[in-house]
Amino acid sequence: MTKSELIAALSARQPQLQPRDVELAVKELLEQMSAALAAGDRIEVRGFGSFSLHYRPPRVGRNPKTGEAVQVPDKFVPHFKPGKELRERVNNGSE
Amino acid sequence: MALTKADLAEGLFNELGLNKREAKEFVEMFFENVRTALAEGQQVKLSGFGNFGLREKNPRPGRNPKTGEEIPITARTVVTFRASHKLKERVEENARLHAEQLKSKVQANA
Numbered sequence: 001m002t003k004s005e006l007i008a009a010l011s012a013r014q015p016q017l018q019p020r021d022v023e024l025a026v027k028e029l030l031e032q033m034s035a036a037l038a039a040g041d042r043i044e045v046r047g048f049g050s051f052s053l054h055y056r057p058p059r060v061g062r063n064p065k066t067g068e069a070v071q072v073p074d075k076f077v078p079h080f081k082p083g084k085e086l087r088e089r090v091n092n093g094s095e
Numbered sequence: 096m097a098l099t100k101a102d103l104a105e106g107l108f109n110e111l112g113l114n115k116r117e118a119k120e121f122v123e124m125f126f127e128n129v130r131t132a133l134a135e136g137q138q139v140k141l142s143g144f145g146n147f148g149l150r151e152k153n154p155r156p157g158r159n160p161k162t163g164e165e166i167p168i169t170a171r172t173v174v175t176f177r178a179s180h181k182l183k184e185r186v187e188e189n190a191r192l193h194a195e196q197l198k199s200k201v202q203a204n205a
Contacts, residue, residue: 032106
């Protein structure tokens with residue numbers, strides 16, 4: 001399912017909203033979530049899951065072609081942990 | 096402070112003028128539709144944010160870390176998330192600008 005398919009599905013279930021408003025609302029939700037994560041805040045949605053940043057310390061990597069050592073700087077990566085309801089539902093109701 | 100469904104609904108109310116009930120319902124339905132798609136075995140691709148995928152895990156032997164007792168871990172399907180390039184860029188950009196601030200926040204959240 002893509003973003004536009006999600007927008008279409010939500011529009012069908014929310015006939016009181018114009019498809020254009022549904023599109024704006026979906027974009028607004030994703031924008032809020034992106035901004036929170038970029039600022040280092042957690043996102044917690046009960047039954048769905050939580051998003052947070054994980055810190056990756058600096059390390060010495062290697063150029064796989066030349067074997068040369070390169071310093072890889074530290075970084076932050078987005079991480080998602082599925083919530084209980086989501087885990088159970090994708091696993092056909094069992095854990 | 097973590098961003099919650101209440102905050103997301105508040106954002107729809109403030110930015111788009113949905114009434115509070117509509118906003119709350121919309122947030123609920125948004126996550127429900129993503130969950131349903133995943134439960135049906137569909138990948139969910141939200142461009143600019145990230146992709147939710149599914150992965151089949153084989154059964155493997157496990158143990159209770161407290162008691163050391165062996166318990167088999169059954170085969171299962173798990174949800175994975177890959178942040179989009181755009182989202183990763185935004186995170187990295189903020190990390191460049193506010194490295195120390197971000198580090199202490201992320202460590203406090205861990």
